[in-house]
Amino acid sequence: MVQPRIGDGETVGMMVRMSAALRDRIKAAAEKSGRSQNSEILNALEKAFPAPEPGRNLLAAAIDLALPGVRAATSDEEALMAIQAGNEVLAKTNLQWRLILTQAGDKRAIGFVEA
Known part of the structure; x- marks a missing residue:
């Protein structure tokens, strides 16, 4: 399910199901990099799916x-x-x-x- 974020036409919310083990790896990576888990996930997604040039x-x-x-x-x-x-x-x-x-x-x- 994708829901638009109020006040921002560019950002949408998205619920994602994942294993507890994956969540724990994301949490550890986020702590190591000093980012939020959300930022860690977005960083990984941007690398995997770069914007077309x-x-x-x-x-x-x-x-x-x-x-x-x-x-x-x-x-x-x-x-x-x-x-x-x-x-x-x-x-x-x-x-x-x-x-x-x-x-x-x-x-x-x-x-x-x-x-």
């Missing part, structure tokens, strides 16, 4: 667009055309990255460098 999503989208063409390419020229499609996506953003064609063993791969 908008730039990373756009870079991933550009790679996702180029990758099938790179995999299907029968020549470096065809692979470079696929890379260019991904770079056109990146060119429409304020990201300072561009995709490059590279080799991973005997296979073509996509890399990225700062533009």
